[in-house]
Amino acid sequence: MIYTVTLNPSIDYIVRIDKVTIGSVNRMDSDDKFVGGKGINVSRVLKTLGYDNTATGFIGGFTGNFLEDGLIEAGIKADFIHVDQDTRINVKIKADQETEINGPGPQISNQQLAELEGLLGQLSADDTVVFAGSAPSSLGNTVYKRLISLVKEAGAQVVCDFEGQTLLDALIYQPLLVKPNNHELEAIFGVELAGVADVERYARQILTMGAQNVIISMAGDGALLVTPDAAYFAKPIKGTVKNSVGAGDSMVAGFTGEFVKTADPIEALKWGVACGTATAFSDDLAELDFIKETYHKVEVEKL
Template sequence: MIYTVTLNPSIDYIVHVDDLKLGDLNRMTADFKLPGGKGINVSRILKRINAESTALGFLGGFTGTFISDWLTREKIQTNFTPVGEDTRINIKLKSDEETEINGLGPTVSNEEMQNLKQILSTVQADDIVVLSGSTPASLRKGFYEELIQIVKEKKTDFIIDTTGADLLNALPQEPLLVKPNNHELAELFNVEFQTIEDILPFGERLLTNGAKHAIISMAGDGALLFTPTGIYQSNVLKRPLKNSVGAGDSMIAGFVGTFAKNNDPIEAFKWGIACGSATAFSDDLATADLINELISEVVVEQIR
């Protein structure tokens, strides 16, 4: 089983406004609400590629009910930890430019943290745990490390998709996959990249520091896969870009859903590219039909 952990889920409220005028009355031209949170996105894409998962994390209030009901309708297994405060709402304002206003998230008590850790402690050695996204401000520092320790004690593989200190601290624990984009990788090591060649030593450093595989996404330049036996680059699929939210999560879903079946990182990378691209070309997360259409277009070449 694949378990996804989302510590700070959200309702993503997408609002379209033509010719936004700050300080004035604006009227929406369209709006819709979606379940948000990186691990939840992973679970939703896994369902589309016929890989089962169980979504874990903190949910509370009427906003949490909206998310759990949505996942139930999509026939995704869940085992969320209830919290006393409402799950946050993030506003995604789409006008001439895209503006995001993200909520802080609920206050999570020590008891609620312990309840989540208890649920996670039931994982087995042949499972994979995906830890994704930001943490509520109320969570104590190093909570990701506490979760990783539980996973390691169970001899379970894990993927972590976060940035900064949480990512650096996770590397010695040998994650199955890490997936910073090129900007996050540069920030992680306090460097600047001018070319793809500049990226390669720092992608390799992720493996030297403990990661088993690393994907570096590079927007219009495709993505790089770092493995113990070589470095690979994908092509860039061409369609009108509609949506940047969830593309990275979809890439992780494509990778882990495929890797869990065949243990082949190259094939898993191809499915990651197809899933991530399909979401970028969609208003919501990718559909199964578009993923299956794109997979035949993905080309991966070894570059070192």
């Protein structure tokens, strides 16, 4: 079973408007409300691809109920720890420029954290756990060290979709996959990347630090998968970007689902790129037909 862990999920309130004028009343053209959070996005795309999975983490209040109901309606098993305060609401303003206003998230007690640890401690070598996104401020991202260690002790594989120091801290646990983008890779090593060769060089350093596979997403410039055996470049696919928010999560879902099923890194990369690209070209997370259409456009070359 694939599990996704979202410690600080959200309702994503999408607002569409031509232009935001500060200090004035702005009337939106349209809006949508989606269950959100990086791990939950991974769960949604996994389910779209036909992979059963369980979403866990912390939820609370009427917003938490909305989130849980949405996952169940989508056919995703929800096994969350319920907390005292409301799950946060994140506002995504899609105007002439994209703007996000993200809530802080609820307070998590030691008892509630222990409940999640109990759930994760029951996993086995047949399971893969995707950890994604930031933790609530009451926990801090260092909590991932405890949770990932617990999952590895149970024998399960882990996928870690983090940034910066949180990503670096996770590498000692030999994650199946990490997926920084090129800008995050630059920030980690304090360098400027001049091309694909540079990207591969520093991605290989991530491998030597513990990761089993590294995907570097480069937005409109394609994506690079580096494994212990080889490097594979997925060429960019042309289209109009509508939704950059969930593209990375979709890529993680596509890669993880296929790799868990087949252990084929090239096919996993192709499905990851297809999912990420299709979502980038969609208003919300991509639908299956569009993902399949995009998959047939993915071109991968070995470097």
